[in-house]
Amino acid sequence: DVKVTQSSRYLVKRTGEKVFLECVQDMDHENMFWYRQDPGLGLRLIYFSYDVKMKEKGDIPEGYSVSREKKERFSLILESASTNQTSMYLCASRLSGDNEQFFGPGTRLTVL
Amino acid sequence: AQRVTQPEKLLSVFKGAPVELKCNYSYSGSPELFWYVQYSRQRLQLLLRHISRESIKGFTADLNKGETSFHLKKPFAQEEDSAMYYCALKGVSGGYQKVTFGIGTKLQVIP
Numbered sequence: 001d002v003k004v005t006q007s008s009r010y011l012v013k014r015t016g017e018k019v020f021l022e023c024v025q026d027m028d029h030e031n032m033f034w035y036r037q038d039p040g041l042g043l044r045l046i047y048f049s050y051d052v053k054m055k056e057k058g059d060i061p062e063g064y065s066v067s068r069e070k071k072e073r074f075s076l077i078l079e080s081a082s083t084n085q086t087s088m089y090l091c092a093s094r095l096s097g098d099n100e101q102f103f104g105p106g107t108r109l110t111v112l
Numbered sequence: 113a114q115r116v117t118q119p120e121k122l123l124s125v126f127k128g129a130p131v132e133l134k135c136n137y138s139y140s141g142s143p144e145l146f147w148y149v150q151y152s153r154q155r156l157q158l159l160l161r162h163i164s165r166e167s168i169k170g171f172t173a174d175l176n177k178g179e180t181s182f183h184l185k186k187p188f189a190q191e192e193d194s195a196m197y198y199c200a201l202k203g204v205s206g207g208y209q210k211v212t213f214g215i216g217t218k219l220q221v222i223p
Contacts, residue, residue: 042213
């Protein structure tokens with residue numbers, strides 16, 4: 001069973017803080033993704049990574065960065081959190097060449 | 113550019129009634145289409161994919177390339193079908209495989 005875990009279910013931060021969201025998968029998947037999920041906007045891709053130390057911008061990368069130092073871990077970084085980054089953040093992983101993405105439980109981030 | 117359109121944010125049906133969740137797509141190549149589902153307090157998970165031509169939990173979806181649609185159907189809705197449903201398209205963009213999700217449709221099955 002693929003397991004994708006995220007470090008926090010709920011997180012409250014203040015404007016201007018640096019925020020780290022961690023995602024770990026235990027199935028040796030090459031591909032990992034960060035999305036944000038907002039009502040009426042669906043899932044929007046922030047960043048993705050197809051291999052260790054590799055990263056590519058998604059559709060809405062502004063205000064975010066990522067780190068993939070190890071295959072199993074993909075971190076999303078908010079350099080200076082803003083209120084418009086209040087959202088549900090979903091991490092996903094996928095075996096290269098496969099179709100199905102496996103999602104984590106999500107982190108609900110509130111920026112005050 | 114690839115795009116997925118789900119025209120309904122909310123669909124309410126009575127238990128036992130037929131369900132059709134609409135999905136239209138825009139993509140210049142040969143697409144791969146999926147439906148993902150998120151039940152209350154659970155993580156997003158794959159429901160079905162068009163290449164498998166399978167029926168999962170009574171749901172089916174047929175890819176209609178002429179109408180660029182991939183509607184999700186079930187003949188008799190059950191209360192446990194109440195969830196958020198996302199249509200997704202996998203294509204190639206900028207040299208990478210990319211999955212684009214629709215905005216989602218909340219299905220509410222009324223007892």
